[in-house]
Amino acid sequence: MSPLNSALFKNTTNDNIVHPDYFVISGFAGIPQTKYYYVFLCFVYALTIIGNTFVMFMIYIDHCLHSPKYIVVFNLALSDLCGSTALVPLVIDTFLFKSHLMSFHACLTSMFFVLGFITVQSFSLAALSYDRCVAICFPLRFNDIVTNKSMSFIIAILWIIAALAFLVAVIYINKLSFCRSNVINSYFCDHGPLHLLACNDNTPSTVMNWACQVVIFWLPVIFIVSSYICITRALLKIAAASERLKAMKTCTSHLILVAVFYLPLCVSFALGGALHMNARIINMSLASVMPQMLNPFIYSLKTDEFRESIKKLYRRKKMHITGRNT
Template identity: 50%
Template sequence: MGEEIKVANKINATFVRPATFYLNGFSNIPYTKFYYVFLCFIYIVTVLGNSFLMSVIYLVKTLHTPKYMIVFNLALTDLCGSTALIPKVLDTFLFDRRYIVYEACLSYMFFVWFFAFVQSWTLVTMSYDRLIAISIAVILLFVWVFSLSLLAAAVGLIDRLSFCGSLVVQSFFCDHGPVYYLACNDTSLNDTIADLVIIIVMFLPPVLIVLTYVCIAIALSRIASGVERLKALKTCTSHLILVALFFLPLVGTNIAVIISYIHPNARIFNSTLTHTIPALLNPIIYSLKTEEVVHMFCLYAFPNLRIAH
């Protein structure tokens, strides 16, 4: 029977789709339960922080501006991305349910990378909002539709592969590369779209953001007043912090994997933090660095301040 499957695969006459995959992340690591508790804490704070930020922007009509439309979109993707990843990671490893149904694995992969993709390009949109006045709603809609299309293609192409060997996924979730690497037929098309996704998600956005800030720097250099120049720069600091939090670990990890060897467990720990920490810190950073949000929080948290104001 095994020989028949191999022959069938060679002539592409059939596809072998497994019932389940096995997630092999966090193997042979002591005291990992403490790390799972830490991830649980990250998720709770992420949900509370992003929900608060979205509620403030939704309820306060003075914040219904293009700038805060982008902030709302970023908070939404942070919330959805963490929800797509962390609860399933905890369920998989804390309760030792490492087997995942084939269809669920592809859905898991799609949603984790879809929200990461949207977050990446939301940060690009945020940088262009500081450069020119444009239709933010149209750009954000394009980001969601384009992200949906590309990730659907990447995940959909996995469904044409045969899995007749190992079903152990060397990752903490159904990651795109570790899953399609297990296939036993031609994966050249998957390699191509994987490279395309990496370029579009990890490398192209930082380049566009840098170019935007070069243009901003040129514009600021023409401002005579140093005070006005400093005031304009302060409006960019929160965005730059968000960009650094999201892109530096993501790009750094992938470059390190390409040019050198990283222990699988170290890569997994780094990847989990890369996928979860930005969503935790984004609402905190943006709230503290934005006077309007801080002011509205004070008014709602301490109603008596309205009288003083």
């Protein structure tokens, strides 16, 4: 380690642990013409704010949308908005304004919020599949099983699990010693690339990294796939094709959300080391911002109740303007 690099590291209260003053986020540094990508990210972020704020506003003002399903949709919009706000401005500041340095504690804080909100988004998609599964498999008992109170309780538990998972992850990172390099090969302070920089035993953090992948990705995916297996079996028992189609239409918006969120992650996990580092960074960064932008538009265009709510708001506004003019 050169004298210049050695000056970046300092001992903590424990002499066996060395923490850098700051990390270097390398991210898009090796990718050409990234300034256009940052403009695109600004556009995506603006649409994310507008779309998700609108969804939350519509659900809040329309009592017809005060149902278990839309409690989850509200939660998804909230986590999308918070997750994008935790990530996109930081990415733009880091790379567009050449602020590649991030202090040690700022890095851990960023990791906690970005990955925590992504986890809540994943959990929300699983909660929506639970709502659809009960609605189609147990239609007569749906109102007794899935209530506003029970769904609010589920959402609260999911937030607690996400917060605790990444609080533990941050605690384990804080116990690692970084004495070789402070360059993170990612577009934000990502847990995976960060814990690999440790020069002491990072086994607990490695286990935690795999646990986080299971919590964020595999458990929700397994739950969603299992839910749709049950939904498919229930639909096959419906004799009338029209009723079967009507039931399936209630799942289309959710299936699109699931595809938009999980497919890019599946590509990255499936290709693994075969995927070039730059391609992986672009793919993962898109996976971190595009679903948050698309989710509100998918629900606005694909959900009958939401479209009807928008029409009611438009008619009410039009009547108010007409009445004021007369």
